[in-house]
Amino acid sequence: MHTIACVEWHRELWQVGWVVARPRRMARRVGYLLAACALPLLLFSLDRWVSDRGTLGWERNAVRGGLARVDKLPEASGVVVLGSSTSRDWLRMRALAFLYRIPRDQVVDAHINGCHQACTWAEVRNMLARGRHFEYAFYGLNHFQMCEEPHSKRVLQHRMLLPREQTFDLWKLYAHAKMPQWYIARSIVAAGAQGPADTAAVRAKLRYYTVGRPQPGQSHRWSTANPPSPPRVRYCSYNEDEVRYKLEATRMLFDDLKHLATVSNVMILPDESLSHTTPAITKAWAAHRKALHELAASRPWIELIDMTEGGPWTPERFTDGVHLHQHEYGGQRRRLSHAVLRSMRRRARAE
Amino acid sequence: MIFTTPEFWLFFCCFWFVFTLSRGTARKLVLLAASYIFYAAWDPRFLLLLCGSTVLDYLVGRWLATASAVSTRRRLLLLSLCGNLGVLALFKYYDFFVVSAGELLAALGVSLEPATLGLVLPVGISFYTFQTLSYTVDLYRDPSRKPCGSLLDFANYVAFFPQLVAGPIERARDLLPQLAAIGSRRRGDLSGWQRIALGCFKKVVIADNLAPLVEATYADPGSVYPLALWLGTYAFAVQIYCDFSGYSDIAIGLARLLGVRLRENFDAPYAACGPREFWRRWHISLSTWLRDYLYIPLGGNRGPRLRTAGNLMATMLLGGLWHGAAWSFVLWGAFHGLLLAIGRLRAVAQIADKLPILVRRIGFFHLVCLGWALFRVETLADCAIVWGKLLNPLAFAPGKWLSEVTASGEAGALAVLAGLGTAVVGWQMLVVRDSQAICAVLERRPWVVQLYVAVALLTLCALLAPESPPAFLYFQF
Structure with missing residues (x-):
């Protein structure tokens, strides 16, 4: 009897121990798992920290800079300048204020470096969500920007600019890309990490501190005496597959510009590919102009300004094939002013 | 994807x-x-x-x-x-x-x-x-x-x-x-994550970082310094191994997560002392396929020596052509067919047996590298140029090349990549273990250790991946 009681007691004790031990073991396992998660989280934090600093994180800082310039002038409702640096270079804020006879603080420079159509669309949505409206918007579009060029920094721009509740619209746009899953997956990762999430900044810093940087213009010398051939001229082939996503982004941007500004001046910007007369490039430029004219024709709030007529656009006129030398802009800005005045008169007559 | x-x-x-x-x-x-x-x-x-x-x-x-x-x-x-x-x-x-x-x-x-x-x-x-x-x-x-x-x-x-x-x-x-039986199996084998992490590390950290070095040397072989070409060829040997075996590791790991065991495809190929051993260790699933469905039906090694050599050559030529529709692949297959035929000669085997095993491994690795040079070039004309440079020690001029390396500012990056490649080949030659053996050792450790190793490897992938990683090399075949 005593033996049986002893066995029962031991069994109960063991069961109690098991019940107590199980949560402990579970807690320990959860602890290990959390510690394992800490490593990538630390990496993401480091990535964010590094990319927040200096030139390394310029894409993120460029987005912040664009938004900050908009926020700095909360009452401005005259003119807004959208797009990338190639768009901004054609416009001087003071000249725009003079052109429209409005105070300087009514002109907002909302350009973001490296901001293509989808990014500009996201920025427009961002401004609309904050209740902004302008009389005039300016946006310059380069030919090479029409071809799809997947890069995680572009997805990050979209994530930073677009209001979160409109994510589904962004995914609808991504559905037109060659690899929608590429964009959507990166969008999710960027949303979770709130950073580039591809550690590009950390890696660049790591290379700089460990193995140094190659000598500019000399990096080929370890393998060959011949310097690499100059990069080929940048242009968009305008194949259907290549432009589908960007055309959709341009269409969405043009549609939303209706709500942001009464009149939106869209500039067709030149680049050095215009000096090349190969059939492929000529055909691509014709397709570019046709596509933009078709998009603008059904949208009366869009005023298309073709800036490609002041040629010849020889490579010497550009610093990198798409940005003009500073001394070139004087004449171009005059041409732009005349084109804007012409369009204003035309609209006034029509009204 | x-x-x-x-x-x-x-x-x-x-x-x-x-x-x-x-x-x-x-x-x-x-x-x-x-x-x-x-x-x-x-x-x-x-x-x-x-x-x-x-x-x-x-x-x-x-x-x-x-x-x-x-x-x-x-x-x-x-x-x-x-x-x-x-x-x-x-x-x-x-x-x-x-x-x-x-x-x-x-x-x-x-x-x-x-x-x-x-x-x-x-x-x-x-x-x-x-x-x-x-x-x-x-x-x-x-x-x-x-x-x-x-x-x-x-x-x-x-x-x-x-x-x-x-x-x-x-x-x-x-x-x-x-x-x-996959419908009735309850759960997969979670040890697959270990293999996936190792495969990702091989592909993303090693192969993808070596790719630009290979690209720089093989873009225009005619103008490349011979020692740079050797460096590029060594790098390609490591790149193609890490790229393909990394893919196989991920495939095997994914299948394990689904409860399926796939066959091993690599077994430390650069530890091979000769061509027969190499093909027992490299792309095992293809080499056994070629053996079972091509070499043996052709007669295998049952006939006279010349017939066996012919069978080997035919098998390897077709094996080379399987890799791609280009004469350089056919030449690569012929090179390996020739190595296999020569390797069967008794005199060659007797000489090789007298050498220390590490010397045989290093020597054969260089022969494999010569084969990879044929595999990597884009035109048949480049084959002659590349071999001409690789096999002419009089044109090496190491002093001049080192001064060019210093002037380029790439010495540090090259040293790191060379160290990485040497570590991969050295590991195989000295330890003679591939991914399956490494994972088997890890599987005997507590799950926490396995978890941390996998997380550390994947974190290194995130940290050391190049900006635009190339696709897997074997996708083109």
Whole structure:
């Protein structure tokens, strides 16, 4: 009897121990798992920290800079300048204020470096969500920007600019890309990490501190005496597959510009590919102009300004094939002013 | 969808969730749907080829089981061979042979415009064609073998997405029973994550970082310094191993998560002392396929020595051509065929046996590197240039080259990459262990250790991946 009681007691004790031990073991396992998660989280934090600093994180800082310039002038409702640096270079804020006879603080420079159509669309949505409206918007579009060029920094721009509740619209746009899953997956990762999430900044810093940087213009010398051939001229082939996503982004941007500004001046910007007369490039430029004219024709709030007529656009006129030398802009800005005045008169007559 | 990109992991996590919840036929259907989505992500049109190949071999398999007459069985085998190899020949080799014939005629003074088709090569076609062929040939050879009774199981066997686009090339007797039972298996083997992490590390950290070095040296071999070319060739040897074995590791790991065991594809190939050993360690699933379905039917080593050498050469030439429709691949195959034939000579074996094993390994590694140089060049003319530079020590001029390296500012990066490559080859030569052995050691450790190793490897992948990683090299084959 005593033996049986002893066995029962031991069994109960063991069961109690098991019940107590199980949560402990579970807690320990959860602890290990959390510690394992800490490593990538630390990496993401480091990535964010590094990319927040200096030139390394310029894409993120460029987005912040664009938004900050908009926020700095909360009452401005005259003119807004959208797009990338190639768009901004054609416009001087003071000249725009003079052109429209409005105070300087009514002109907002909302350009973001490296901001293509989808990014500009996201920025427009961002401004609309904050209740902004302008009389005039300016946006310059380069030919090479029409071809799809997947890069995680572009997805990050979209994530930073677009209001979160409109994510589904962004995914609808991504559905037109060659690899929608590429964009959507990166969008999710960027949303979770709130950073580039591809550690590009950390890696660049790591290379700089460990193995140094190659000598500019000399990096080929370890393998060959011949310097690499100059990069080929940048242009968009305008194949259907290549432009589908960007055309959709341009269409969405043009549609939303209706709500942001009464009149939106869209500039067709030149680049050095215009000096090349190969059939492929000529055909691509014709397709570019046709596509933009078709998009603008059904949208009366869009005023298309073709800036490609002041040629010849020889490579010497550009610093990198798409940005003009500073001394070139004087004449171009005059041409732009005349084109804007012409369009204003035309609209006034029509009204 | 490439295994090392976020979109693949998004796809896989969604699939794994549904796969784990489902049972029976539903689970098999989920697996097949996922495999087809995975394949269609490259080009949905080629899904028709995959389905066509599946239906053809499934039906031929069923008919082979009922046909008893030898002539009927032979005709059925011929039907499968023509169907599978015909598609492969059309998509992969037609343009190559037409252009080559045109060039030959032009050299003879006959000018003809070659009628090329310009077809895009369907991804993974060489792999799944060989896999389906092995099924039909096995049924033909052994009438007592039962064909697959379910089209769903067979479709999963052909399209099983972890190994669909770049192998390992599985045999029906190994993979089909596992896929037939996949509906009832409760859970997969989580140790697969370990293998996946190791594969990602090999591909992303080692292969992808070596790729620019290889690209720089092989873009214009005519103007490259000979020592830089050696460096590029060593780098390519490590890149192609880490790229392909990394892919195989990820494929094996993914299959394990689904409860399927795939065959090993690599076993420390640079530890080989000779060509026979090399082919027992490199791309094992292809070399055994070529042995079983080509070399042995040709007569193997049963005939006189010259006949055996001829069989080896024919097998390796076709093996080279399997890799790609280019004469450089044929030359690479011929080079390995020659090595195998020479390796069988008694005198050569006697000399080699007298050397220390490490010397034999290092020596043979350099022969393999010469083969990789043929594999990597883009034109036949470049083959002669590259070999001319690699095999002419008088043109090396190490002093001048080192001063150029210093002037380029790339010395640090080159030293790090050279160290990485040396570590990979050195590990194989000294330790003679590949991923499966490393993972086996890890599997004996507590799960926490396994978890931290996997997380550390994946973190290193995130930290050390290049900005625009190239696709897996073997996707083009």
